[in-house]
Amino acid sequence: MRRRKGLGGSPFTALATSLALAVIGALVLVAMPSAFAASLFADDFEDGNSNGWSKSGGSWSVVADGSQAYRQSGTGADARTVVGTGWSGQAVQARVKPIAFNGGGRYVAVLARAQSTSNYYFLGLSNSGSVVLGKRTGGAPTTLGSAAATVTPGTWYTLRLEAFGTTLRGFVNNVEVVSATDSTFSAGKVGLAGYYASASFDDVLVTDAGGPSEPPVTPTITPPPPGSCPTSGTPVGFAAVNAWGRNGTTGGAGGPTVEVDTASELISAIGQSGPLNICVRGMITVPAGMYNVTSDKSIVGIGSTGGISGGGLNIGLPLDNSVTSPPANAVNNVIIRNLSFRNASDDSINVQMFSHHVWIDHNDLADGYDGLIDIKRGSSYVTVSWNHTHDHTKNMLLGHDDGNSAQDVGRLKVSYHHNWFDQTPQRNPRVRFGEPVHVFNNYYVYNTDVGVACQLNAGCLIEGNYFERVEVPATNTYAGTAGRCVARNNVLDDSGPPECSGSVQEASSYYAYTLDDPNSVKAIVSAGAGVGKIGT
Structure with missing residues (x-):
């Protein structure tokens, strides 16, 4: 491979290669492009040296690792190396192979935009099971955004960090997985780092053009057959309430309808601005991670076979503990319907950071890594309805942590109705802080740990449900500080009694609803919950 360092010259030509991104249960191969325009710098280390690179910490040397590569050996140092000049708009890409990590x-x-070896933006593969986008300003790293991913030592990955204006984008194996906005650094060098970790680096390339290195894929504006992608509908429960500047949940209503059947089309569509109805054809396997959904989206499966495997959907801004009230740009007005979720590398659906007016309806969720549907960090006005969950332990979490009262108290208002909790042992849901949390007309069967767990002064109204072979249908003393719950008009079929005490706000003070006869709920829900059932 030719090697060129510095500015100008002809485009750098990279060796076409297939790189593996480790995901739970799958291996996704991505072919690198054959050429890049507007190359600013390139180094493949085939001349056996690292001339021009300035090092700080660690033990850096050029070694044979398949081809010649630049290695940081040992895990006992905060090791960094930089090269280049004061580039402003830049995309820095390299092949990276983690070897070992020292601690968590x-x-x-x-x-990117390294002012020195202590001030820069970074995109890293972490041993905490994530891709981290962050910055250093002389001290410890600051996380700007992250996405879950399986990081396997000894495996090569291609990382690309783009910095154009105030927008930062991080790619793994040519798939965008994380983004952020920050204005700390406007220009600088590029570099590599092993933060108390050893790794090999190769094929460093810097260009002045952003975006995927393959042409971006725009979903085709092809409406699906009538009735096969049910984008219209009206939720019952908190997603229908007029609050926080929004009256009800309409998703992509008023926007165009697109059909997607590949990971790149799906990820592109859910991240677009403006109203959009996204019809998912077939089961789409995405790389490991959580993919951000923007406001005013309806994501709906076509027929009974649409779904997402390998990763999950994130509805919400990046985590920020300093934000304690709903920001103006909180993600809102999102509908997820008629989709199957399988083998997610983290949560199948995650709602966070004051996201509101979200309707999760008629989905089939199973075999995930963490939660199937988790709602946390001040999110509110959410309805979870007519979903079938099964073959999974950690089902649904509402409120993620005992110490998050500043964001959660007075929020986490969620309705759970007509869901089929099918042999899911726990978190059906597990609730902290939220009030009222309205759990009505759901079918519970053989939940071996607990049905509804209401704690941390949460207030749960549990009514009109059918519990079959559930030892503890509901409790407000599951763990830690007690909550409050009111259980009424439930069918207890070969089940123990609810363990509830205290008073709870009435859901009827927020919205109107009509209870189905709880004796009929088993038949109604088992026939109507899940995919391919809307309108039946």
Whole structure:
């Protein structure tokens, strides 16, 4: 391979290669492009040296690792190396192979806009099971955004960090997985880092053009057959309430309808601005991670076979503990319907950071890694309805942590109705802080740990449900500080009694609803919950 360092010259030509991104249960192969325009710098280390690179910490040397590569050996140092000049708009890409990590929260990374070896942006593969986008300003790293991913030592990955204006985008194996906005650094060098970690780096390339290195894929504006993608509908429960500047949940209503059947089309569509109805054809396998959904979206499966495997959907801004009230740009007005979720590398659906007016309806969820539907960090006005959950332990979490009262108290208002909790042992849901949490007309069967767990002063109204072979249908003393729950008009079929005490706000003070006869709920829900059932 030719090697060129510095500015100008002809485009750098990279060796076409297939790189593996480790995901739970799958291996996704992505072919690298054959050429890049507007190359600013390139180094493949085939001349056996690292001339021009300035090092700080660690033990850096050029070694044979398949081809010649630049290695940071040992895990006992905060090791960084930088090269180049004061580039402003830049995309820095490198092949990176993590080798070993020293302790938790460590990473190997590419750097952009480096003012020095102590001030820069970075995109790293972390041993905490994530891709981390962050910055250093002389002290410890600051996380700007992250996405769950399986990081396997000894595996090569291609990382690309783009910095154009105030927008930062991080790619793994040519798939965008994380983004953020920050204005700390406007220009600088590029670099590599092993934050108390060892790694090999190769094929460093810097260009002045952003976006996927393959042409971006725009979903085709092809409406699906009538009735096969049910984008219209009206929720019952908190998603229908007029609050926080929004009256009800309409998703992509008023926007165009697109059909997607590949990971790149899906990820592109859910991240677009403006109203959009996204019809998912077939089961789409995405790389490991959580993919951000923007406001005013309806994501709906076509027929009974649409779904997402390998990753999950994130509805919400990046985590920020300093934000304690709903921001103006909180994600809102999102509908997820008629989709099957399988083998998610983290949560199948995650709602966070004051996201509101979200309707999760008629989905089939199973075999995930963490939660199937988790709602947390001040999110509110959510309805979870007519979903079938099965073959999974950690089902649904509402409120993620005992110490998050500043964001959660007075929020986490969620309705759960007509869901089929099918042999899911726990978190059906597990609730902290929220009030009222309205759990009505659901069918519970053989939940071996607990049905509804209401704690941390949460207030749960549990009514009109059918519990079959559930030892503890509901409790307000599951763990830690007690909550409050009111259980009424439930069918207890070969089940123990609810363990409830205290008073709870009435859901009827927020919205109107009509209870189905709880004796009929088993038949109604088992026939109507899940995919391919809307309108039946």
